[in-house]
Amino acid sequence: MVTIFGKDTCPYTQRALEDHKQRGVQVQYVNVKKDAVALDRMLALNGGQRRVPVIVSDTGAVTVGFGGT
Numbered sequence: 001m002v003t004i005f006g007k008d009t010c011p012y013t014q015r016a017l018e019d020h021k022q023r024g025v026q027v028q029y030v031n032v033k034k035d036a037v038a039l040d041r042m043l044a045l046n047g048g049q050r051r052v053p054v055i056v057s058d059t060g061a062v063t064v065g066f067g068g069t
Contacts, residue, residue: 001026005042006053007033013053016066020055 002020004027006013020027032039032052046054046064055063 001028001058003028003030003056004053005030005032005038005045005056007031009033010052012066016053016055019066 002025004013004016004020006016006029008014008031017027017029030038030042032042042052042054043050045056045062049064051064053064053066055066057063
């Protein structure tokens, strides 16, 4: 399972969601525009970068951005 922090209007967030779902990966999506606590959590995970998507794997690995696979 991965957690994807993003926003609905971001095409990279949408592509990341679609890609993970197509590959059969369970995804928890967190919209940081609608949840200030989640935004703070995302910023803590990625060193304060205000870029989305932020993808957190079940191992805790953090990836900022999405360029496809």
